[in-house]
Amino acid sequence: MGGVFNGEDLFTFPYTFHGFPDDLDAFMNEVAIKENVYVYEKANTLSRIIGILDYSIVEVAEYVTINGEEFHHVKLDKETDGFVEMGNLRSPIDYRLGIARVNEEWEITFFSSWRLVKEEDFMKTLILYSSKYGTTETCAKMLMEQLDGQVEIFNIKENTKLDLTQYEKVIIGSSVYIGKIKKSVTKFLENNESKSS
Numbered sequence: 491m492g493g494v495f496n497g498e499d500l501f502t503f504p505y506t507f508h509g510f511p512d513d514l515d516a517f518m519n520e521v522a523i524k525e526n527v528y529v530y531e532k533a534n535t536l537s538r539i540i541g542i543l544d545y546s547i548v549e550v551a552e553y554v555t556i557n558g559e560e561f562h563h564v565k566l567d568k569e570t571d572g573f574v575e576m577g578n579l580r581s582p583i584d585y586r587l588g589i590a591r592v593n594e595e596w597e598i599t600f601f602s603s604w605r606l607v608k609e610e611d612f613m614k615t616l617i618l619y620s621s622k623y624g625t626t627e628t629c630a631k632m633l634m635e636q637l638d639g640q641v642e643i644f645n646i647k648e649n650t651k652l653d654l655t656q657y658e659k660v661i662i663g664s665s666v667y668i669g670k671i672k673k674s675v676t677k678f679l680e681n682n683e684s685k686s687s
């Protein structure tokens with residue numbers, strides 16, 4: 491990604507920092523860093539493509555991780571939202587560097603390693619589910635879309651080994667068959683009993 495001149499004596503990288511419109515909230519909006527960035531209906535690259543971004547700016551509601559794949563949950567307009575693969579969007583206040591000409595020499599005048607973050611950005615929630623016919627899975631994904639902060643979601647069957655210490659909240663969903671929650675959930679709870687304080 492290139493940078494831009496801000497007058498003759500200041501150059502900032504990347505262009506997404508200096509060129510970002512003043513009237514947009516830099517915490518809430520991000521820039522598509524190339525053309526043909528797909529917006530998917532769900533956080534899944536096999537789901538329907540509902541929009542294409544060409545170096546455009548979109549409002550980002552949250553970051554989500556589903557079975558290890560990271561997405562930005564974006565709002566295309568008041569009624570439409572979708573998901574963009576991580577890496578295709580960049581926050582204007584992500585890593586940025588400024589170099590200025592001082593006495594005919596170029597010097598680094600600032601380097602910000604990361605943007606200021608809101609408290610809820612640190613809040614990480616894990617949703618685990620086990621589902622036989624898909625109802626619990628649908629509910630878990632609906633819940634994910636309602637939660638603020640970073641939300642990761644895993645099907646317990648596929649991912650029984652998880653580091654629970656990195657989450658502030660862990661939500662577990664299971665369907666019930668003949669009075670019992672699913673075996674994979676019981677097993678997971680038994681294996682993680684000591685870490686669930």
Ligand SMILES: Cc1cc2nc3c(=O)[nH]c(=O)nc-3n(C[C@H](O)[C@H](O)[C@H](O)COP(=O)(O)O)c2cc1C
Binds near residue numbers: 670
């Ligand atoms: C054979 C059978 C037994 C069930 N037993 C219970 C039960 O004991 N208690 C309950 O609340 N729901 C029971 N249900 C309802 C399921 O838990 C419910 O349909 C659930 O949404 C299925 O979720 P899943 O598709 O994620 O597996 C039962 C369903 C079936 C087909």
